[in-house]
Amino acid sequence: MAPDFLAISPNNKIPAIVDPNGPGGKRVSVFESGAILLYLGEKTGKFLPAPLIERIPVYEWLMWQMGGFGPMPGQVHHFIALENEQDRAxxxxxxxxxxxxxxxVLDRRLAACEFVAGALSVADFAILGWAWRHERHKVDLADFPNVQRWYDAMMARPAVKRGMEAKLD
Structure with a gap:
């Protein structure tokens, strides 16, 4: 555990960001995906609606992703890699x-709206962070037509395309 990174992320995990131009022009670090998305939404005024009534579904679906749609597919990834067939199965x-x-659950929600919270929000980006691995989860999006529509729309966004093409260090 590098002390410099622990100062940014006490959990010693990624993601974590450092914004040299944080509130009041001061350097700020933020760790955990949901916290980063909310921070960036607040800072930029994008993908996080101002009226509280419009934020409620963003919060709900962001927390849904953090509590379920990240951890459960993550467990699938873990068990796919196991060599002990009994444990793996x-x-x-x-x-x-x-x-x-x-x-x-996501498919039923998307049957009622274009994006999970109505308008495009940080919750959609959080969910996309796992949904793009649907093949690894052994999930055929044809079984979930509303997720397929949403996924195709998200992946067609120019900024998402650029992000998916970015080379990571």
């Missing part, structure tokens, strides 16, 4: 079923 059965259930 148990974990995949359990977490793939829950992952598919979550795709169903």
């Amino acid at each position: 148990y974990g995949l059965k359990r977490f793939m079923a829950e992952t598919r259930r979550l795709y169903g």
Whole structure:
């Protein structure tokens, strides 16, 4: 654990950002995906609506992603990599079923609106961070037509395309 990184991310995990031009022009560090998305939404005024009534679904769907749609597919990733077939089979059965259930929740929500909180928001970007791995989750988006529509729309966004093409160090 590098002390410099621990000062930014006490959990010693990514993501973490440093904004040299934070509030009041001061340097600020932010760790955890949801906190980073909310910070950037607040700072830029983009993808986070100002009226509280419009923020509520953004908060709900962002927390849904943080509490379920990230951890459950993450468990699928873990169990796919196991070599012990008995452990692997148990974990995949359990977490793939829950992952598919979550795709169903998302599909029902997207049947009622274009984006998860109505307008495009940080919640959509958080969910996309896992949905783009649907093939690894062994999920065919054809089974979830509203997720497929949303996914195609998200992936067609120029900034998303640039992000997906970015080379990471």
